[in-house]
Amino acid sequence: MSFEKGDKVVLSDKHSEFDGEAGEIAQVSETMFGDETYTISFEGGQEVGIPADQLTAADDEDDEE
Secondary structure (H helix, E strand, O other), X not given: OOOOOOOEEEEOOOOOOOOOOEEEEEEEEEOOOOOEEXXXXXXXXXXXXXEHHHEEEOXXXXXXX
């Protein structure tokens, strides 16, 4: 799945302090191999270079909490 800047996503990376948290795509970058990686902004910081297979679209209902 591909994401765009501004999309709300949930990170699935057991090595990240933001594992399971919802964030927003802050930047989309392309690797030299043509793959997209993402910079995700969270309330407590950001993660850089995240591949799409570690992201899922966040439910809009999460924004209402």
